[in-house]
Amino acid sequence: MSPQELIVLVAAFFCIAALYSSVGHAGASGYLAIMALLGVAPATMRPTALALNLIVATLATYRFWRAGWTRWSALWPFVLASVPCAYVGGRMQLPVSGYRALVGIVLLGSAAVLVWRARGGGGALAERAAMVPPAAAVGAGGVIGLLSGLTGTGGGIFLSPLLLFAGWAGPRGAAGLAAPFIWANSLAGLAGVQWASGSLPPYLPWLVAAVLAGGWLGTLFGLTRLPPRTLLGALSAVLVVAGLKLLFTA
Numbered sequence: 001m002s003p004q005e006l007i008v009l010v011a012a013f014f015c016i017a018a019l020y021s022s023v024g025h026a027g028a029s030g031y032l033a034i035m036a037l038l039g040v041a042p043a044t045m046r047p048t049a050l051a052l053n054l055i056v057a058t059l060a061t062y063r064f065w066r067a068g069w070t071r072w073s074a075l076w077p078f079v080l081a082s083v084p085c086a087y088v089g090g091r092m093q094l095p096v097s098g099y100r101a102l103v104g105i106v107l108l109g110s111a112a113v114l115v116w117r118a119r120g121g122g123g124a125l126a127e128r129a130a131m132v133p134p135a136a137a138v139g140a141g142g143v144i145g146l147l148s149g150l151t152g153t154g155g156g157i158f159l160s161p162l163l164l165f166a167g168w169a170g171p172r173g174a175a176g177l178a179a180p181f182i183w184a185n186s187l188a189g190l191a192g193v194q195w196a197s198g199s200l201p202p203y204l205p206w207l208v209a210a211v212l213a214g215g216w217l218g219t220l221f222g223l224t225r226l227p228p229r230t231l232l233g234a235l236s237a238v239l240v241v242a243g244l245k246l247l248f249t250a
Helices: 003-021 028-037 042-066 072-091 096-118 134-151 156-166 171-195 204-222 229-249
Strands: none
Touching: 003 028, 003 042, 003 204, 028 042, 028 096, 028 229, 042 096, 042 171, 042 204, 072 134, 072 171, 096 134, 096 156, 096 229, 134 156, 134 171, 156 171
16 A cells, blocks of 8 residues: 555545444444555455454443433343354355455445434434343344444444444433443454454554544544535445446456
């Protein structure tokens, strides 16, 4: 990777971490989008996204928990099934074409979620602490965990909309559950990917510094307001471009 590309990558990852962490996410789908646009190898994309997810999710979990938005009793049924499934998904090695197609679909779905948020989805909902059916949470957690391990995401981009649509949490309540969920899945997925001989890039320390700074800023503002619509729209556009690129090259 050239120095110019590395500068672009570091700047983009800072912005992605700041934006995603403001809603309790860690940014994996955004990292995957940028890496896809820069032509990073799939064997490097998954472990890098998961490793950075761990960094940002740790910060987001601490911040939202300290603010009182994490309900551990509602979280454990999701994690119970998602963690082993994320590990299994991480150990699975898809063909390059299959991986590109799957991640492309995930990125397009993530873009749709961000557009929904930008149009006010979730933001107008009252914060609530509704009962989460354990059986439904276990089933949903298993599916999301497997998908997160396969694609190199933490699963928050799927969990948050589910919580909001089902009425199980409001915006910040969903963030308080998504952050530790992402952390657990990212750890399990990374363990599986590394077992399957994934490779971390030599420039990883630069990316860690970028997402740490971005995550600190994003969680700070996320506890008081949701991200601006223009930023969400811009990020969704990047996800669409990267998703379509992966689908067309699959």
